[in-house]
Amino acid sequence: MRLTTKGQVTIPQHIREKLGLLQNTEVEFLLNGNTAILRKSKHTSYRGKSLIDHLKGKGSVQMSTDKIMSLTRDHKK
Numbered sequence: 001m002r003l004t005t006k007g008q009v010t011i012p013q014h015i016r017e018k019l020g021l022l023q024n025t026e027v028e029f030l031l032n033g034n035t036a037i038l039r040k041s042k043h044t045s046y047r048g049k050s051l052i053d054h055l056k057g058k059g060s061v062q063m064s065t066d067k068i069m070s071l072t073r074d075h076k077k
Contacts, residue, residue, distance in 0.1 A: 011038070024050065 001009050011021065019040065021027065026041035 003009055015021075021040065027038055028041045030037040030039065
């Protein structure tokens with residue numbers, strides 16, 4: 001692997017898949033002597049918060065909470 005002039009390196013796909021590193025996943029580096037360790041950041045709320053912020057105010061259906069809840073429940077026939 002080669003480091004770019006911007007200090008970037010591509011994490012191989014099989015490693016991203018094994019670690020569950022999706023697009024926009026926060027990662028952090030830890031140093032242990034001359035070894036750098038890459039891991040998912042413990043601040044995992046970023047991705048969920050980003051998704052919620054993106055969806056806020058996008059709904060266009062005017063339904064009450066009771067109506068939405070009734071649609072999600074099993075109905076006996």
